[in-house]
Amino acid sequence: MVNESATLFLDCGNTRIKYSHGDDYGVFADLGSLASFVTDGYVCEVVVASVSHQTAEVVGVLWAQGIEAQVATVVDGFAGLRLVYPDVRLLGVDRWLAMLGACQRFPGQDLWVVDAGTALKIDYLTKDSRHQGGSISVGLALAAKSLTGNTAHLPKADLGFSAQLGQDTIGCLNFGIVYGAVALIEQTVQSFGSAKAQVVLTGGDADTLRPHLTKPIIHAPNLVLQGLKYYWRLINELNGDSK
Structure with missing residues (x-):
């Protein structure tokens, strides 16, 4: 070990x-x-x-x-995880490790891996650990920064999201940003993949999004790091290291 x-x-x-x-x-x-x-x-x-x-x-x-x-570097087929990318060098190692960590924790299941960080990343995996593809969009903080930084007369959003329609400009900004992300996640999950697929949510904005998601999810904090630890454990086993 x-x-x-x-x-x-x-x-x-x-x-x-x-x-x-x-x-x-x-x-x-x-x-x-x-x-x-x-x-x-x-x-x-x-x-x-x-x-x-x-x-x-x-x-x-x-x-x-x-x-x-x-x-760590992305390796197609590592631990049985097959990637859809023609050139796996173009896949971010964070996305790969999040998928690897999810496959380890939830084997034999169709999975949606949603990483809500600086970017909002969504990836779909079938139960045989085959990556089917995904999406990348702006995360909550980046969306707020982009919108308020490039639009005149808009106040800075405080990311204090609520489930209510905005009743002032900041409230409207916050509602639009968070529900844009929620809609993307839920529409993607509904429109693609298996109806029985498990949604696994990680990333720094997970706690903000969780209350607003209507579909059942599993919150998996530190999924990238867990995938990294799993990766390193397997690398050492392959190299015959028995520390």
């Missing part, structure tokens, strides 16, 4: 660096916090999944601490 208590797993997204160490999950406020954690903690190896422009900086911080980062 891999000694995961000595391994730091990093999910470097567009806005945050999330981590798992042993049974703990959290977020590093900045690269300095990461450096301090590696220096002070019991960390023998670091495994990184990154879609961020900060990848080189993260690797550099680790290198300065004497740790060579292991960077």
Whole structure:
């Protein structure tokens, strides 16, 4: 077995660096916090999944601490997960790991994997772990920033979403942004795939969206990191590592 208590797993997204160490999950406020954690903690190896422009900086911080980062890459057919992309290099590693984590947790089921982060990503998998495709759209915060930043005289949305129609401009913005995302998720799930497919929701905006989704869902926080840990466990098993 891999000694995961000595391994730091990093999910470097567009806005945050999330981590798992042993049974703990959290977020590093900045690269300095990461450096301090590696220096002070019991960390023998670091495994990184990154879609961020900060990848080189993260690797550099680790290198300065004497740790060579292991960077996860998308592999078609890994753990039986077959991808629909003709060129899997174009599939974000975060989407792949979320799907991998979902397949591990919910084997033998048709699955919708919804990752509500900076981008809202939806992917469909059949029960034999075959990726059928998906969609990518703007996340809640990015939609609010884009709308208010590029439209004159609109106040900044506070993302304080409610289930009521807006009764002022901010309320209308918030309602439109959140229900646009809800409608995309529910219409996609309804229009494509199996009627019995399980919807698995993860990502930083999951708690905002959950109260407004009418379809049954499973909330799976940290799904990308769980997929990363599963990936690394299998890599070590394939390499004959029995830590």
